[in-house]
Structures are given as C-alpha cells and as structure tokens.
Amino acid sequence: MTTDSRGLPDAETLAEPFGARLHRAMNTRGQLCVGIDPHASLLASWGLADDVDGLERFTMTVVEALGATTAVFKPQSAFFERFGSRGIAVLEKAVAEARERGALVLMDAKRGDIGSTMAAYAATYLDPGSPLFSDAVTVSPYLGFGALRPALDAAALAGAGVFVLALTSNPEGAQVQRATAADGRSVAQTVLDAIAAENVGARPLGSVGAVVGATLSAAAADLAVNGPLLAPGIGAQGATPADLPALFGPVLANVLPSVSRDVLRHGPDPVALRAAARRYTEEITAAVAGRA
Numbered sequence: 001m002t003t004d005s006r007g008l009p010d011a012e013t014l015a016e017p018f019g020a021r022l023h024r025a026m027n028t029r030g031q032l033c034v035g036i037d038p039h040a041s042l043l044a045s046w047g048l049a050d051d052v053d054g055l056e057r058f059t060m061t062v063v064e065a066l067g068a069t070t071a072v073f074k075p076q077s078a079f080f081e082r083f084g085s086r087g088i089a090v091l092e093k094a095v096a097e098a099r100e101r102g103a104l105v106l107m108d109a110k111r112g113d114i115g116s117t118m119a120a121y122a123a124t125y126l127d128p129g130s131p132l133f134s135d136a137v138t139v140s141p142y143l144g145f146g147a148l149r150p151a152l153d154a155a156a157l158a159g160a161g162v163f164v165l166a167l168t169s170n171p172e173g174a175q176v177q178r179a180t181a182a183d184g185r186s187v188a189q190t191v192l193d194a195i196a197a198e199n200v201g202a203r204p205l206g207s208v209g210a211v212v213g214a215t216l217s218a219a220a221a222d223l224a225v226n227g228p229l230l231a232p233g234i235g236a237q238g239a240t241p242a243d244l245p246a247l248f249g250p251v252l253a254n255v256l257p258s259v260s261r262d263v264l265r266h267g268p269d270p271v272a273l274r275a276a277a278r279r280y281t282e283e284i285t286a287a288v289a290g291r292a
C-alpha cells in the first residue's frame, strides 16, 4: 500500500476496498493478525515503566519489529486510552508507523451506539482526515445492526472495513449471542446474515467482517459471510491454529486469526518477536492448507 506524508493511505489506495486490500495482504504476508495490547503486566515483563514512555517504547518496538512482515496489526484502543491524550497520541503514531511499513491497521475499539453517535465514531476511525483513521475498526452490534449504518457507509466511502462482533471468544458471550431472536435464528446468526447482506457481490472478499472467537468448540452458525472472519482467542485464551479447520471449515481461507499476548510476551527482543510471529504464521498456513 502507498501512503502520503502523514502515513495515511493515498487516494489511489482508498479507491480499493478494504476486503481486496486485506485479501492481498493475507496472501502475501500470511493470515496472522498481531494484536497490540500493552497490558501493564507486559510492560513490566519487558522492563518498562507503566507510563506513557513505556507505552510508546513497547508499541514502537512491536511495530518496528513486525511492521514489514505482518498483514494486520490490531491495536486495542483501551490500553492507550488509559493514559489519556498522551496515550492516544502514541496510538496515532502507531497507526501511521504501521501503515508506513505496509501493514494494515484494524483498530480494536468495539464501538457501538445509537446511529447519530455512531456517526461520530465513524468520523473518528473511518474518515481519512482523522488522525485515528484506520484500515478497519471493530464494532458492537448490540444496539441493533442497523445502528451501525453510519460506520458501514463511512467505511465503504473510504475503502475501509468494519468488523462486527458475532460470536466472541469469551464464555460470557453465549448468553447474548446464542439467544434466540424473534424469528427463530440465534442473535449471532442475525448478525452474520446482516454482514453477508453487506458483502453481496464483493470480490475477492467483502469489506465487512465478523468476529468469531477461535476458542469456540463449534460455530453452530452459517459463517459464509463473504467477508473476513477475525478469530481472536489463540494463545493466551487457549485456542491454537490447529483448532481453526474444524471451526471454520469451508471459509478457512477468509479467517484472520489474531494473537496478542502470546506474541507480545516474547519481547522486547525484536528477533524473538519476529520468531514468535513467524511460528504462528507458519502454523496458520499449515492449518489452512490441511496440514495441521
């Protein structure tokens, strides 16, 4: 991807939808998404202070070590927000530096609100003029999928993507997501069907993704959304790349497995970080190819 002087995608890149850019990135760099989650415990294990300087050292080390080889970075916004405006400034820098190195940035913000407020979130993450403009953002559909419309429209306009929570990796998610909706489908299936409707006709891949935790024993849902499937939960939450084929079956090629702590714990040595990311990328490639 080419960028302008601020590290933002240039007009030509923006014309290409996120789904197509992600498809290419996964094919050339592998299917691993590296989560940037600067937990206080990780800062401590890297020998860094739990302050803004530690946050910046941690984040830039990850971006510099992995930016040239990783398809997607997923910074978790909360770990930056907890330091206030200076933490957000580090996040802005991380977005620009990651993109500078050719990685896509999926902002893990999990936003979701009434439509008029959603428009402000869309302006934050999906307007190319915003300092936090990202290639994609995670959103929550629990105020109703329709309330996400401003984000879906802004993403389409900017050539960006939106990942909607469908079946999350945490055990508590089932209480809401497996509940039966008025028409007899599960709540998760209504979300997945709405995502699929957004992606109709998109080639090679739609720009609206679903979040489906790799920790699930079975999806028990139709995952054929013609879009990417972000699969967090590998590593610290107990799932492995070898779990992916049984869970995702025919849509395995569209899965973007995400690992945060189990890569990050190998720092601050960039060589060890790269080795950990490479191991996961190879294991995912083997799983997708049926060799796991």
Ligand SMILES: O=C(O)c1cc(=O)[nH]c(=O)n1[C@@H]1O[C@H](COP(=O)(O)O)[C@@H](O)[C@H]1O
Residues within 6 Å of the ligand: 035, 037, 074, 076, 108, 138, 167, 168, 169, 170, 211, 212, 213, 232, 233, 234, 235, 236, 237, 258, 259, 260, 261, 262
């Ligand atoms: O949207 C997400 O990224 C997400 C969805 C989900 O269902 N489960 C989940 O763990 N995540 C995020 O993925 C990351 C997982 O981190 P690790 O468990 O350290 O790999 C965290 O940033 C979570 O907030």
